[in-house]
Amino acid sequence: MKRLFSGVKPTGDLHLGNYLGAIKQWVEMQDGYEAIYGIVDYHAMTATYDPKELEEYVFKCCCNYLACGLDPEKSILMIQSQVPLHTELTWFLNCLTPVSWLERVPTFKDKVQQQADNINLGLLDYPVLMAADIIIYKAEVVPVGEDQLPHLELAREIIRRFTSQFGEVFPEPQAIMGKVRRIKGLDGSEKMGKSLNNCIYLYETKEEIWAKISKAVTDPARIKKSDPGNPDICNIFSLHKMLSTQEVQDKVVEGCRGATIGCIECKRWLTDAMDEELSPIREKYFYYMERPEEVSEIFTDGNKKAAALAEQTMQEVYGKIGLKYKFLGKR
Numbered sequence: 389m390k391r392l393f394s395g396v397k398p399t400g401d402l403h404l405g406n407y408l409g410a411i412k413q414w415v416e417m418q419d420g421y422e423a424i425y426g427i428v429d430y431h432a433m434t435a436t437y438d439p440k441e442l443e444e445y446v447f448k449c450c451c452n453y454l455a456c457g458l459d460p461e462k463s464i465l466m467i468q469s470q471v472p473l474h475t476e477l478t479w480f481l482n483c484l485t486p487v488s489w490l491e492r493v494p495t496f497k498d499k500v501q502q503q504a505d506n507i508n509l510g511l512l513d514y515p516v517l518m519a520a521d522i523i524i525y526k527a528e529v530v531p532v533g534e535d536q537l538p539h540l541e542l543a544r545e546i547i548r549r550f551t552s553q554f555g556e557v558f559p560e561p562q563a564i565m566g567k568v569r570r571i572k573g574l575d576g577s578e579k580m581g582k583s584l585n586n587c588i589y590l591y592e593t594k595e596e597i598w599a600k601i602s603k604a605v606t607d608p609a610r611i612k613k614s615d616p617g618n619p620d621i622c623n624i625f626s627l628h629k630m631l632s633t634q635e636v637q638d639k640v641v642e643g644c645r646g647a648t649i650g651c652i653e654c655k656r657w658l659t660d661a662m663d664e665e666l667s668p669i670r671e672k673y674f675y676y677m678e679r680p681e682e683v684s685e686i687f688t689d690g691n692k693k694a695a696a697l698a699e700q701t702m703q704e705v706y707g708k709i710g711l712k713y714k715f716l717g718k719r
């Protein structure tokens with residue numbers, strides 16, 4: 389099986405966008421790939437953060453991974469900072485990567501706008517660390533969203549430069565585009581995200597979900613129930629297509645276009661479907677939240693497995709770049 393790597397940055401509680409856009413597909417991929425799923429906490433440090441909150445978010449992310457169905461018997465579940473070789477490989481890659489390559493990355497330009505008071509070197513170097521995350525495990529495929537494609541192409545460029553200068557070690561990873569390309573938040577305009585307060589968290593109850601969905605933006609043409617709507621431009625219907633049965637989707641389309649149902653009814657059906665999808669995840673999440681020792685055991689084992697793979701790769705790298713000094717003996 390081909391090896392796969394992907395990860396989530398622990399900057400807050402995981403939400404529906406994380407699940408539908410990534411983790412749900414990761415669960416499905418476990419049987420078809422040699423999968424490594426990381427919690428990439430080094431990446432969270434490129435923005436101002438609270439150390440206590442970081443630990444809390446990493447633990448919650450561990451619990452969510454398990455609750456969503458990532459299986460330590462099928463995949464390696466690991467925490468990036470617990471395999472420090474990621475950053476050592478990043479240094480080697482830094483020495484090959486022109487600054488101009490990093491300055492052209494669209495996400496760096498976006499971050500400069502978002503945190504103008506904290507444009508740090510880590511922010512610029514983020515894609516190189518991401519490349520190291522992937523290639524230290526010789527991952528052949530990476531499930532990504534559209535916004536991450538420039539990072540993956542940069543990783544391939546760095547690999548080509550490494551291969552040209554030192555010889556072949558790393559395969560060029562290929563993108564696997566998710567079934568869901570972009571998930572808008574409940575405001576209907578921006579990508580679903582923690583910082584925008586437009587998301588549904590995976591642990592929220594049906595009542596909490598309804599409180600948010602009931603206020604979510606719909607088709608602006610539907611001011612009254614008697615106004616016919618267009619489901620194709622309604623963000624609520626886009627969520628129906630990811631969560632509801634075909635029968636419910638057909639009812640929404642017919643009722644919306646024919647103005648026989650109102651947006652409230654449509655939203656209640658979505659809330660039902662969302663709760664049906666998330667309730668088993670919510671139950672397992674709180675199960676693991678109350679069992680930190682079990683979570684620790686799972687991720688400690690995953691960290692060890694990941695570290696062993698990373699060490700194998702780095703031994704090859706040391707030999708290629710000239711750091712296996714003969715006068716010092718075996719490294």
